[in-house]
Amino acid sequence: xxxxxxxxxxxxxxxxxxxxxxxxxxxxxxxxxxxxxxxxxxxxxxxxxxxxxxxxxxxxxxxxxxxxxxxxxxxxxxxxxxxxxxxxxxxxxxxxxxxxxxxxxxxxxxxxxxx
Amino acid sequence: xxxxxxxxxxxxxxxxxxxxxxxxxxxxxxxxxxxxxxxxxxxxxxxxxxxxxxxxxxxxxxxxxxxxxxxxxxxxxxxxxxxxxxxxxxxxxxxxxxxxxxxxxxxxxxxxxxxx
Numbered sequence: 001x002x003x004x005x006x007x008x009x010x011x012x013x014x015x016x017x018x019x020x021x022x023x024x025x026x027x028x029x030x031x032x033x034x035x036x037x038x039x040x041x042x043x044x045x046x047x048x049x050x051x052x053x054x055x056x057x058x059x060x061x062x063x064x065x066x067x068x069x070x071x072x073x074x075x076x077x078x079x080x081x082x083x084x085x086x087x088x089x090x091x092x093x094x095x096x097x098x099x100x101x102x103x104x105x106x107x108x109x110x111x112x113x114x115x
Numbered sequence: 116x117x118x119x120x121x122x123x124x125x126x127x128x129x130x131x132x133x134x135x136x137x138x139x140x141x142x143x144x145x146x147x148x149x150x151x152x153x154x155x156x157x158x159x160x161x162x163x164x165x166x167x168x169x170x171x172x173x174x175x176x177x178x179x180x181x182x183x184x185x186x187x188x189x190x191x192x193x194x195x196x197x198x199x200x201x202x203x204x205x206x207x208x209x210x211x212x213x214x215x216x217x218x219x220x221x222x223x224x225x226x227x228x229x230x231x
Contacts, residue, residue, distance in 0.1 A: 031217035042119075042206060042222035043158070050217065088157050092217045101146050101212035102171050103220055105157040 006089060006109045014114050019076040021109040023089030024069075030092045030099035032065055032072050037086045037108070046074075046087075081115045117141065119223035121207050127229045133195035136226045140188070140209030146170075148220060149182055149192050150206040158206055164190065165212075197230045204228070 007022045023032070031050045035043040049056045049065045049072065056063045062075040076083055090103045120139040128134050140147050145166050150158035161180065163170040166187035175182070179198070184190040194201055204227050208220040 033217075033219060035222075042224045043208075043220075045219035045221070048217065048219055090220075099217055100163075100170050101165075101210060101217065102160065102163055103148065103208075104160060105150075107157045 006087070006106045008109060009107070010110045010112070012112045012114065013079060015079060015081055017079055017113075019079050019083070019111055019113070021074045021087050021111070023072045023074070023106055025072075025089075025091045025106075026070065027091075028094045029067070030094050032063075033090045033092070033103065034061075034063060034072075034074050035088045035090060035105075037088065039085075043088065076111075079111075079113045081113050084111060084113050086110050119207055119209055119221050121205075121223035121226055123226055124224065125227050125229075127231060128197055130199055130230050131196040133193065134197055134228065135191050135193045136205050136207075136228075138190045138192070138207030138223060140190070140207070141221055144209035144211050144221075145187070146210045146212040146220075147184055147190050148206075148208040148210075149190070150208065152204045152206055152225070154203070161192070194228075197228075199230050202228060202230045 005024050033048045034046045037043045047058045047063050049063050060077045065072045086108045088105050088108045090105045122137050147164045149161045152158045161175045162172040162182045164184045167184045182192045204225040206225045208222045210218050210220040
């Protein structure tokens with residue numbers, strides 16, 4: 001079963017604009033991660049935010065986490081054509097307060113950045 | 116640092132045939148995952164190993180899929196017999212996960228399986 005659900009399913013923007021993707025999940029988590037997948041390739045890790053963190057930055061990426069709403073958002077600022085890819089959130093859920101490192105992925109957001 | 120290696124990259128088989136995929140994780144990574152990704156969907160976890168023990172295989176169709184991780188390093192995933200709906204990309208990933216300390220997973224390029 002898919003834990004995370006991304007929104008929107010597809011996003012099309014112009015170069016230089018910001019892109020925001022959202023992820024909702026259902027259970028308690030140890031951390032939430034975002035990955036990028038270019039067409040026909042494996043997934044690449046972008047950023048990890050722990051359950052006790054609310055916001056994290058990495059270059060042009062900004063991730064927020066709201067554990068009360070069980071949601072996260074990924075913001076890509078000043079987008080580039082090279083950012084065109086599918087973006088997935090993955091949750092590392094806890095069971096009985098313990099994490100086993102089980103990563104469950106959502107369905108993803110397809111981002112297209114037009115030059 | 117070498118990445119996660121998978122082979123083959125592509126495989127075409129007929130339904131009811133068998134197929135095997137191989138994965139070599141990053142050296143020292145105790146956790147190894149196999150995911151199935153159907154076109155247009157997110158990766159679905161099939162099985163997770165911690166060293167050579169199974170942590171989770173709740174979504175592995177055990178009547179046709181099997182996986183092993185001998186000596187806690189390399190892993191193989193087998194499908195026998197294959198069905199048309201098994202057409203997908205099979206992704207292997209590894210991480211240095213330790214109890215309670217979440218870390219990123221590193222993915223291989225995947226094996227694209229087509230069942231005809």
